[in-house]
Amino acid sequence: MSVLRPLDKLPGLNTATILLVGTEDALLQQLADSMLKEDCASELKVHLAKSLPLPSSVNRPRIDLIVFVVNLHSKYSLQNTEESLRHVDASFFLGKVCFLATGAGRESHCSIHRHTVVKLAHTYQSPLLYCDLEAGLQWCNHGSLQTRAPGLK
């Protein structure tokens, strides 16, 4: 019952909801803030979570996109992501899941090899985007649920 399913609820009118899952609250908050600043055709809602499963007590709208934020500097965030992936229904992976790897720029601080994350994204057939949340946000269009290109850089 704690598995997240894509078609559980009815879609809201002209709204999109994104769920960001990651261990570092500050980074997620930063990412959410700049996402909301962007100009968007429909109404955008961003939910933040440390890990899945989400508590069932809260009434929330249907999730349209899940973004798993993996910090390449900490193995803990990778382990957390792997744990959370178990609570996502398989039909979500048909284009509604995205992986975001941060911290690849500072090679000397990396404790996870890049290929580990590439393999993870490849296993789940979902796009992988690299970004650097510390230097400045590079945000891509949130509406791009279309192509699946493994290993984007």
Add this chain to the structure above:
Amino acid sequence: MDSYNAPESTPSASSRPEDYFIGATPLQKRLESVRKQSSFIPTPPRRKIPQCSQLQEDVDPQKVAFLLHKQWTLYSLTPLYKFSYSNLKEYSRHLNAFIVAEKQKGLAVEVGEDFNIKVIFSTLLGMKGTQRDPEAFLVQGLILSPRLEYSGTILVDCNLCLLGSSDPSTLAFQVAGTTGACHHTRILSKSQLPSENREDKVLWTGWFCCIFGDSLLETVSEDFTCLPLFLANGAESNTAIIGTWFQKTFDCYFSPLAINAFNLSWMAAMWTACKMDHYVATTEFLWSVPCSPQSLDISFAIHPEDAKALWDSVHKTPGEVTQEEVDLFMDCLYSHFHRHFKIHLSATRLVRVSTSVASAHTDGKIKILCHKYLIGVLAYLTELAIFQIE
């Protein structure tokens, strides 16, 4: 560091020119897979545990004893162009002149105490992994201490030389006795005596080596000498001066080699796996927690026999280390720490690893403690250096 096996996509038909990529370097394999537009998912690397048998053949432990127990700063070096082992004496003289010129640059006429620095190039026999590896060589900067009776005369003569010449780069050659008054040559012939009366203090040491550098050796042509790993001990300014000379003379490039946390955990696993008769130091890890206002350091020290016992319980394949074993080893340490202190060490950054074999810091500083596994330690560092060059 990515000595990966062939990519997952099936090998191409034998008539295509891409065939020669079968034995290619990791960089070439990656480029090839990009061209084919296949997804390159490499299998995790397996590495050999350093064996102590490799060093024994022609290296005298006494000779390499000066390499141990010293803190070395690591650099990676691109291949040297037109370097020859027979010209070492000439290189010593040129480098000597260069250093003297650099030190004199911008200074008023002054008799500096560094004027009697001598640089020696020598080869280090036996510091190689396979027969194909080029010989390692050593550069040492020594301070010559002149005999006291002559020190006054040396000073006076040098002063005259400085005022007389306008071109600093030929300065040392003049002092070296090609021209000048007869008392110049007399002093120099005295200083070439065997050094019983002289104590030369080693000011700076640097050595170049290449251990198991096959992937790099295959790609460069004959004129280049591949010695990708450079270790330096001594003042940073001297390293910079000597580096500049090498860069100008041999058209190569130095860059500092930083070791990231991923590689440090590999080193920890490989060095714990080495069989040692007795342990000289505890196995110690240092993590840095980035928190404001100032970062916190967590140090975890383990008795080396306990670390070895943990490794033995994790280790499956004899003689080889795999990614899963390294991860499992580190996860055991993390979960043990978490159980006692409720801190997730996996969210922090591994900064320093120190075992009885060697100790390494993420800034690229290394200290080797055991001569048996010297080659093994250097082999991994060479791999990192080659990866950085590529």
